[in-house]
Amino acid sequence: MSLLIKEKQLVIPGETLAKGMDFVPSDGTYRDGDEIVCGQLGLISVHGRVLRIIPLAGRYIPREEDVVIGRVVNMSLSSWQIDIGYAYEANLSLRDASSDFIERGSDLAKYYDFGDIVTCKVIQVNRAKFVDLTVKGPGLKKLKGGRIINISIAKIPRVIGKQGSMVSLIKQVTGCEITIGQNGRVWISGEPEKEYLAERSIYLVEREPQHVGLTDKVKAFLERGGVDGK
């Protein structure tokens, strides 16, 4: 009847997390007899009686309502195929592509051409993981210029920061526009040297182990123009 681990401890698949029936297994954990067992490498989170794993790695898995950064890779007569970093391309149909009415049979390349970068929202995912997207909604649009970097899905919350504090800080100091997709793609647009500074500060956040003074550290890094304090 006891917990064998501490909150936020790293746990390994097969490791016993708790004994007895007082706890309930959730994401990344499973019950084996009267034990709860780790079923995914990650940090353990104990919330009341519920045990779950916060993963440290893993590719993007599309979920409804995710805002992602995609790239147009192909088009048919009535839809576009968008690479969103999942194994298979997502579908963007005519009616979801623009708030303007697009007539059937019009030249789709006029709206989105091959290689265009688009922020879009996942509106539907079925069991076979077919994904439908929309570009209708606030903040959803074609992105022009700038650079795209990839970060680990597991590190997105940290790059965003509490109530967006981290990304706001980086935007403010560098003057860059920054958009973070739930699929781990980050779009940065500004002066080239400022983009590079923003890029490196995002990698700094991604790389650092969880750190109490991380915001201050990033602030100092940005103010020194990208020279690491160490």
Added chain:
Amino acid sequence: MANKSLDYITSLLQKGIRFDERSLEAYREPIVVERVISPRSSEGSARVKIAGTEVVAGVKLSVGEPYPDTPDEGSIVVNVELIPLASPEFETGPPDVAAVELSRVVDRAIRESGALDMKKLCVKSGEKIWMVFIDIYPLNDNGNLFDACALASIAALQDAKFPKYDAKTGIVDYSSSSNKGLPIVRLPISCTVLKVGQQYLVDPSFEEEQALDARLTIAVADGKICAMQKGGDGALTFEDIQKMVDIAFRSTELLRRKLE
């Protein structure tokens, strides 16, 4: 991901600005050349890192028959395997044309510079010669595999020692080394120069390689050019080539010091 910001990389490069703010003629640091694989497996080996790009090379020596047209010379085989372990872009199956080109360009620098004294690889004229196999495996492709593979091949050759060979029985005893190195005559060093717009740059990152108009690999030994390979769809002018050769001569001096 390959994306439209490729245009953006290109537009910056055309202004002489690189994504990581390096100057156009600067190699990434650190460049590391080290020995890795214990003597038990290969006769010589090396690991080369150019910042994130990493390759391992191993030399295997065995005794075989000479080619009929060179009865008193050893042989060399150079093979680069783009193993799918290293990158999502590399695929399983027979070597694709990129791996073949890489192998042949590395091979040519060694062969045409006369890096090894092939006659000293002859055991018995017309009957037995040493065969030198150089196998190179990228473990991470962060750009510029051409220069990294070429450097690793030379470092592995420098490291190699003959195994003991019994001329009477014709058996190579791989478990004991003779402590005798290969008959190295000179060290060819390769530098690949990219042309993007009107700019020339060395040591491209993976993204920069996607932006190239043309590339020229130039191998240099004893102050002479010993092998070249032009790649990419763009054409080069005579003046381009002059400038690229000058850059390569300067850069290969830097790389040569890494072998010391």
Added chain:
Amino acid sequence: MASKKFSRSDGRAFDQLRPMETRVGVIPRADGSALFRIGNTVAIAAVYGPRAFHPTFLRNPERGVLRCNYNMMAFSGSGERVRPGPSRRSREISLVTEKALNSVIDLSEFPNTVVDVFIELLQTDGGTRCAGITAASMALADAGFLMKEMVSAVSVGALEDNLVVDLTSEEDCELKAVDIPIAMTSRSKNITLLQLDGMISKDNFFAAVELAKKACSALHDVQAKALREKYPQGADENGK
């Protein structure tokens, strides 16, 4: 069991593993990766996926498919060069590696996709398929897949009537040991790889499996330590 006079050419005790080294995250472009060295055998495993699966007819609409590929680098053998490319041997090892890992991994979240595990041997001195499986299990955990438990593997065997753990190439090939590669899961202690080459009594076989069980448990400790080392945790984190 082992007679008192018996000694191994490298001086190890009959149940002693060779020195080991592990590192997680060695292949930057991969989703997960690990290096595992045991004595002079060095394996690197890298995981890619879930990703698009071709050809289409191999896809499973209900779950992702695990696909393993074992390969020896051309210079990794102790004798002549190994010809690059797949051989009958490497294809069979790829197959049994897949079977050794499949029962612990859950790919039901990734229908129609493939998860590729590439195993490369940089140098070899016996026990290569086992080293590959041990590395692959770490690489899959590192990639963040749902896994019920870890897998570790070792080859056990008999030199005449003396049981030994973690055979070297010399013991396997020159001294003609009975070779029994075994993979075992870390929690339920189930066997997911079992092969046997040579003649051995029933009693000795079961005693050898018991030895493998102990060795796999030691291997698992090494795997767990390497995974924890990749993600060092600051004191402030635990204090929160």
